[in-house]
Amino acid sequence: MTLKYFLLGMPVLVAVSFTSCQEINNVDEQTSDQTEDSSNQESSKDPSWYKPAVGVRWQWQLQKTLDINYNVDIYDIDLFDTSKETIATLQSTGKKVICYFSAGSYEDWRDDENQFNEADKGAKLDDWEGERWLDIRSSNVRRIMTKRLDLAKEKGCDGVEPDNMDGYQNNPGFNLTANDQLDYNRFIATESHQRLLSVGLKNDLDQVAKLVSYFDFSVNEQCFEYDECDLLKPFIDAGKPVLNAEYNSKYRNNTNTRNNLCNQSVNMQFSTLILPIALDDSYRDSCLTP
Numbered sequence: 205m206t207l208k209y210f211l212l213g214m215p216v217l218v219a220v221s222f223t224s225c226q227e228i229n230n231v232d233e234q235t236s237d238q239t240e241d242s243s244n245q246e247s248s249k250d251p252s253w254y255k256p257a258v259g260v261r262w263q264w265q266l267q268k269t270l271d272i273n274y275n276v277d278i279y280d281i282d283l284f285d286t287s288k289e290t291i292a293t294l295q296s297t298g299k300k301v302i303c304y305f306s307a308g309s310y311e312d313w314r315d316d317e318n319q320f321n322e323a324d325k326g327a328k329l330d331d332w333e334g335e336r337w338l339d340i341r342s343s344n345v346r347r348i349m350t351k352r353l354d355l356a357k358e359k360g361c362d363g364v365e366p367d368n369m370d371g372y373q374n375n376p377g378f379n380l381t382a383n384d385q386l387d388y389n390r391f392i393a394t395e396s397h398q399r400l401l402s403v404g405l406k407n408d409l410d411q412v413a414k415l416v417s418y419f420d421f422s423v424n425e426q427c428f429e430y431d432e433c434d435l436l437k438p439f440i441d442a443g444k445p446v447l448n449a450e451y452n453s454k455y456r457n458n459t460n461t462r463n464n465l466c467n468q469s470v471n472m473q474f475s476t477l478i479l480p481i482a483l484d485d486s487y488r489d490s491c492l493t494p
Contacts, residue, residue: 254300254362254402256421258445258473261492267484280365288359303361305352307392308368310336319348326377337376340388353399363402365423366392370408393418409435422446428465440473448476466491
């Protein structure tokens with residue numbers, strides 16, 4: 205822009221450069237975008253909670269006296285029944301500890317069972333005495349689950365396995381929708397990460413594609429028996445392990461059947477165990493070599 209000034213009565217033309225408001229705004233937006241991109245990059249590189257690798261070796265035991273001597277990378281154990289000292293002992297040998305609790309069901313034997321309102325409790329779980337589905341929309345249920353995550357953090361767990369994360373696909377006694385389940389599962393994952401806890405998606409196969417980015421691994425039961433394992437492929441594609449357990453006695457009693465299962469599992473890069481449904485360590489076969 206050129207402005208005209210008068211110096212000693214004579215007009216003088218002066219060229220002056222101004223930055224327009226739009227140009228300033230553009231610079232601000234670019235700076236903001238760069239800051240946001242940098243923040244996102246830092247977040248994606250955040251190593252502050254445990255992120256297990258594909259093909260990780262694991263042991264899953266929720267009942268009876270815990271055998272701490274397996275040559276594995278991960279122990280998946282009960283949050284309430286395992287002491288802080290046992291968790292520390294496992295970790296002292298280089299193992300990571302995932303702590304199990306039910307995020308979608310009420311269990312009448314847990315220490316915090318009296319904190320649930322009657323309205324929080326729905327229909328009984330088939331084949332599981334003392335358990336009832338929870339209304340995952342309830343603010344009280346969510347408050348209790350955050351306290352369970354606090355307990356996991358206090359005990360020193362490296363991560364958590366919240367169970368019964370697919371109530372909407374069952375008959376929970378509430379009119380739960382797929383969106384209700386997505387919202388709740390994302391809530392659990394976010395709260396876990398805020399406490400720097402790794403978190404696994406338990407089953408809920410139909411929502412894997414929408415949840416894989418929120419979770420660090422998957423815990424699955426019987427996907428080979430029911431021919432559902434392909435639904436878990438997004439975890440492997442994302443570099444996140446699938447910890448699978450099979451219970452059918454045919455895998456235990458028939459060598460050829462077990463070998464076929466393990467060949468499929470290894471080809472899919474799953475970490476598959478053949479276990480008793482009671483998860484009491486009465487027997488254990490692994491498709492991964494020690």
